[in-house]
Amino acid sequence: MGSKSPEIASEQTFFDAAARHRARRRDGLAEVTAAAAHPGAAVHLKRYAGKAAEALGDNDEAVAFGRIDDESDDVLYIGRHVVLDERSEVLIANWQAPAAAPYFEASHVDRRGLVRKRSYQCDGNTIQDFTDVLFAQLAAAIDGPDQRLLDELARARTGEMRDIVATIQAAQFELIRAPMEQVLVIEGGPGTGKTAVALHRVSWLLFNNPDLVPEDVLVVGPNPTFMRYIGRVLPDLGDAEVLMRDVARLAPGVRRGRTEPAEVSRLKGEARLAGLLSRALRNRVGVPEPAERLLLGGRFVTVPGTELAEAMAVASAAELPYSQQRRLFWDRVNHLVSQRAGVDAAGAPAVTNLVDRLWPQQSAAAFLRDLFGSRARLSAAAGTEFTAEEVRQLHRQGADRLSEEVWSAADLPLLDELERLIDGPGRQYAHVVIDEAQDLSPMQLRAIGRRCAGGSLTLVGDLAQSTGSWARDDWAEVTDHLPAVHPVVIAPLRYGYRVPAQAYRLAARLLPVAAAGVTPPEVVRTGPAEPGIHRVSLTERAGRVVALAAAHAEKGAFVGIVCPARCRREVEAALADNGVGWSSAQRGELGGSVNLVSPQEAKGLEFDAVVVVEPEQIVAEDDRGHRLLYVALTRTTAYLDIVCVADPLPLTVPPQRRPPAANEGAALFTDRAVRRLADHLAGQLSGAAPRASWGAVLDEVRRVLDATD
Numbered sequence: 001m002g003s004k005s006p007e008i009a010s011e012q013t014f015f016d017a018a019a020r021h022r023a024r025r026r027d028g029l030a031e032v033t034a035a036a037a038h039p040g041a042a043v044h045l046k047r048y049a050g051k052a053a054e055a056l057g058d059n060d061e062a063v064a065f066g067r068i069d070d071e072s073d074d075v076l077y078i079g080r081h082v083v084l085d086e087r088s089e090v091l092i093a094n095w096q097a098p099a100a101a102p103y104f105e106a107s108h109v110d111r112r113g114l115v116r117k118r119s120y121q122c123d124g125n126t127i128q129d130f131t132d133v134l135f136a137q138l139a140a141a142i143d144g145p146d147q148r149l150l151d152e153l154a155r156a157r158t159g160e161m162r163d164i165v166a167t168i169q170a171a172q173f174e175l176i177r178a179p180m181e182q183v184l185v186i187e188g189g190p191g192t193g194k195t196a197v198a199l200h201r202v203s204w205l206l207f208n209n210p211d212l213v214p215e216d217v218l219v220v221g222p223n224p225t226f227m228r229y230i231g232r233v234l235p236d237l238g239d240a241e242v243l244m245r246d247v248a249r250l251a252p253g254v255r256r257g258r259t260e261p262a263e264v265s266r267l268k269g270e271a272r273l274a275g276l277l278s279r280a281l282r283n284r285v286g287v288p289e290p291a292e293r294l295l296l297g298g299r300f301v302t303v304p305g306t307e308l309a310e311a312m313a314v315a316s317a318a319e320l321p322y323s324q325q326r327r328l329f330w331d332r333v334n335h336l337v338s339q340r341a342g343v344d345a346a347g348a349p350a351v352t353n354l355v356d357r358l359w360p361q362q363s364a365a366a367f368l369r370d371l372f373g374s375r376a377r378l379s380a381a382a383g384t385e386f387t388a389e390e391v392r393q394l395h396r397q398g399a400d401r402l403s404e405e406v407w408s409a410a411d412l413p414l415l416d417e418l419e420r421l422i423d424g425p426g427r428q429y430a431h432v433v434i435d436e437a438q439d440l441s442p443m444q445l446r447a448i449g450r451r452c453a454g455g456s457l458t459l460v461g462d463l464a465q466s467t468g469s470w471a472r473d474d475w476a477e478v479t480d481h482l483p484a485v486h487p488v489v490i491a492p493l494r495y496g497y498r499v500p501a502q503a504y505r506l507a508a509r510l511l512p513v514a515a516a517g518v519t520p521p522e523v524v525r526t527g528p529a530e531p532g533i534h535r536v537s538l539t540e541r542a543g544r545v546v547a548l549a550a551a552h553a554e555k556g557a558f559v560g561i562v563c564p565a566r567c568r569r570e571v572e573a574a575l576a577d578n579g580v581g582w583s584s585a586q587r588g589e590l591g592g593s594v595n596l597v598s599p600q601e602a603k604g605l606e607f608d609a610v611v612v613v614e615p616e617q618i619v620a621e622d623d624r625g626h627r628l629l630y631v632a633l634t635r636t637t638a639y640l641d642i643v644c645v646a647d648p649l650p651l652t653v654p655p656q657r658r659p660p661a662a663n664e665g666a667a668l669f670t671d672r673a674v675r676r677l678a679d680h681l682a683g684q685l686s687g688a689a690p691r692a693s694w695g696a697v698l699d700e701v702r703r704v705l706d707a708t709d
């Protein structure tokens with residue numbers, strides 16, 4: 001670095017000067033608030049100053065991360081935030097500015113008019129070193145990852161994702177700046193930067209589309225833990241106002257936590273349910289008596305049923321939500337009654353009662369509880385589109401009080417659908433990002449899609465990681481349920497940045513059985529060690545998991561234990577016995593040095609060191625269990641350990657998941673039968689023993705069954 005010293009010193013002078021301008025601007029913003037003429041103005045100015053200060057970035061942040069020199073020797077410094085001098089000339093351009101684009105786009109194939117691209121390594125605003133790419137000398141070079149990127153990828157992780165502005169790669173930048181008017185599906189293997197790209201895309205679109213404001217953008221992810229993990233990226237890029245929601249939080253606020261058999265939640269996720277709900281709501285509109293008698297001002301007025309029926313038909317034909325059609329009907333009834341009574345009937349209790357009876361007011365939750373609670377209503381709305389068995393599956397006893405009704409995850413999009421049917425579209429957004437989109441049910445996709453006013457969407461996902469009731473093999477199965485305003489463009493990301501080669505080699509062996517058609521990413525880096533495979537006895541298993549996790553944590557690593565449900569209790573007990581503190585993704589936490597996550601919760605997350613517990617059990621946990629294991633094995637940025645009694649890398653399909661051979665069908669105990677029996681046994685267990693003893697009972701059952709074998 002010695003020969004670079006004079007250059008670093010001169011660059012530092014520029015960095016210091018820019019930092020002074022930034023600080024001066026910040027001070028100026030503080031004075032703006034003080035200058036307010038009255039308290040009301042002060043509130044507005046304070047808000048303005050707060051936003052403007054956010055757009056300046058932190059005082060201890062480097063003013064720039066890179067610079068580009070073009071063929072005319074013009075130099076442009078690029079940072080996370082723009083820095084202006086006292087004449088408002090740009091000293092440092094922000095990364096989203098069009099002038100900064102060549103920094104990300106230039107390669108040896110197309111150098112975009114640049115002669116040099118410089119990246120700085122800084123500690124705060126102090127330059128430690130820089131790396132130059134001199135394009136003229138790069139003629140024959142390969143466009144591989146540069147040192148700056150590799151250093152960045154090797155840094156230790158925490159429970160929060162960071163921005164990648166300084167090291168965005170050309171292929172990623174292309175997607176970040178892709179036009180808004182499309183349904184852009186960013187697909188790619190684990191750790192290819194899909195989530196990072198989608199978030200930076202939001203920031204880029206906001207900067208480059210003056211009509212788009214942060215409040216017009218919605219980012220939807222799979223669960224609260226994931227949302228917390230990605231939650232800092234946009235605020236750090238200066239876009240704190242973008243709404244970030246896990247998919248369940250889109251639904252109305254109701255009591256959650258009902259569990260139900262997988263086949264029921266799968267059924268509730270189907271798009272057919274939208275039709276059923278719509279018909280059920282329509283069926284709530286009654287039929288008038290041949291002559292309706294109303295007591296008005298002490299005398300009876302009779303309105304013929306045919307006139308009311310006609311008023312209903314007119315209101316029903318209006319392309320309006322239920323409650324507005326009801327309002328229309330009410331107006332017409334007022335008119336009809338007023339005409340006959342010769343007085344203004346508006347607001348008369350008799351009219352209100354008639355309207356309430358014929359066109360009852362509805363709330364989504366009360367309506368759905370009553371619908372599920374009535375086989376007759378379900379059957380009427382089901383028509384010929386559902387079998388009697390499906391109606392039976394939907395039917396359930398509702399709680400006496402609505403506030404006591406507990407709703408399942410699959411109920412939530414149905415409540416959301418009903419709210420829209422009843423009250424019309426709610427808040428809409430100009431651009432919507434859906435992360436981990438490959439797993440969402442059609443009803444969940446509808447809930448997100450109707451929030452997307454103009455159909456401009458960015459989807460993020462990987463079919464090889466698609467699991468659960470809605471495991472997909474084709475993106476059309478997802479995009480078919482979203483607004484079809486713009487064309488769908490599927491854009492792959494090719495390079496794997498997270499997972500080191502040694503760990504990925506192992507995980508990739510699952511692909512032929514997990515997702516045969518999927519192309520694996522090209523991994524850009526090697527890790528510090530080969531995966532550790534630890535075969536243990538059943539009694540040793542949990543202890544070994546905890547010992548490995550604790551050893552990584554002691555060295556300062558951010559550790560994830562990816563544990564199937566069946567082993568969770570024993571691992572929790574071993575963590576407690578060994579005095580190892582841990583955070584649980586189940587409780588929405590992440591950020592302790594040791595974190596316990598299920599394979600499903602692990603999606604999208606990453607850790608310095610990952611300990612995967614009993615792969616065979618992970619495979620058994622899902623119809624696409626090999627994909628779940630693939631997810632588990634690809635969460636590491638450095639170290640991977642597998643602790644198992646059985647096969648560390650089961651490559652065959654477990655017997656219960658095998659499709660039946662021709663002569664085997666009748667005898668096979670199907671998945672559905674397995675789930676039904678499990679539900680039955682779970683019901684028995686929960687009724688017979690306190691929760692704290694369930695684990696012990698199940699262990700004992702396993703022991704007895706093993707002995708029977």
Ligand SMILES: Nc1ncnc2c1ncn2[C@@H]1O[C@H](COP(=O)(O)OP(=O)(O)OP(=O)(O)O)[C@@H](O)[C@H]1O
Pocket residue numbers: 149152153162163164167168169172188189190191192193194195196197462465497498603604605606
């Ligand atoms: N250009 C880049 N510069 C620095 N880090 C990067 C870059 N691209 C990706 N990364 C890092 O690689 C890791 C994986 O990124 P990300 O989580 O976005 O990948 P993903 O494709 O969404 O993964 P998964 O499929 O597992 O959800 C993150 O730590 C991210 O910061």
